[in-house]
Amino acid sequence: MAGQELPQNSYAVLGLLTFREMSGYDLKGFADRSIRHFFWAPAKSQVYSELRRLTAIGYVEQREVEQETRPDKRVYSITREGRVALTAWLESSPPGSEIVKSTTVLRTFLGEHMSPATLAQGIERYGERMGAWHEELEGWLESHEPSPSDFFPRLTIRWGLAYTAASMEWAKEAAREIESSMAKNAIGPEKGIGR
Amino acid sequence: MAGQELPQNSYAVLGLLTFREMSGYDLKGFADRSIRHFFWAPAKSQVYSELRRLTAIGYVEQREVEQETRPDKRVYSITREGRVALTAWLESSPPGSEIVKSTTVLRTFLGEHMSPATLAQGIERYGERMGAWHEELEGWLESHEPSPSDFFPRLTIRWGLAYTAASMEWAKEAAREIESSMAKNAIGPEKGIGR
DNA sequence: TCAGCCATGTAATGGGTTACATGATTGA
């Protein structure tokens, strides 16, 4: 039942289950609090279908848990074959792919076709979002004692800190430059439409 | 024929056509040289279907060009309605979405389940890819005289420089830390599988 | 009382990649 070639997302789900056994609901929440920023925020429907697939090929097993005050749930855990498959995938060094899809940077690229004020505002908001995420990461570091089991997740937090710091820096400069170029062109020429 | 709600990718295609009229083939190449790093690298089949859709709703028009030494081609250009729609979309400030999907960072997150040496090597390669891209951007800056029409694309290049610099810095530190933790654990304990 | 959390799923639709299909010209 193994030897399948699975999409990256399946391995991500498998990887999350190495931290602890989880229900589909839990897993979605855990993904949103961990890998969402650097890999993937799964839709809940996809979480459940992914778990079904992984169960079918034997990488994951489920167990029913009855609860009194909460709805009953199915708890999933990774199997030995699942661990082997995950490690094999990690070791196989999938040709690293880094994809960034940023509407803010796209809008900047097409900035000529919109009002500079709107663009500058959008970039400032982007900077604020990056700042909020940066603080979230710092908060996590402050509230968690370093432990050997955190070693690798901590490295990804450091990635997040570097990424958000660079983004904030860029946002500050870009917004400033757009604003100063607005000042020069004063009484703005009808930008964007027509022409 | 307008007033459609289109996916982001359609607006990206529309935006590329504001730079100049292009064939589908050209457009694919232009996308790969411009927005690919911060937004999207379209498959060619999608380029053509996107152009068909935009033509159908009147945002784009086509013109046949006969060539002697090269295959004939269809050249697409943005219409006035297309420009209006693009500007409207840009001005509407679509809630900025920034998505990063990095297998390198995911593998770091799951680093416990693979050999530290493989992980460190993967991170170093990642650093090299970022370095290559960084140099590409610097090369572009050196070979293009600043001009007013470049103002906004230049800002996105600055984003790329900031992003790649931060990534390289992170890669250097992360690889170093993984290697030094390897040295400590010497004669490595069978990491990853089983246990 | 009302929002938000816990809990699981199906159905419909559309997004997007990969493989298939073809073929001439140009430069190394």
Added chain:
DNA sequence: TCAATCATGTAACCCATTACATGGCTGA
């Protein structure tokens, strides 16, 4: 001679989101 570039598309398939569907408990 062989790879790369120019040039356009179809078909099959899977990935992924959104909307639909249900319902009890908890805390503000």
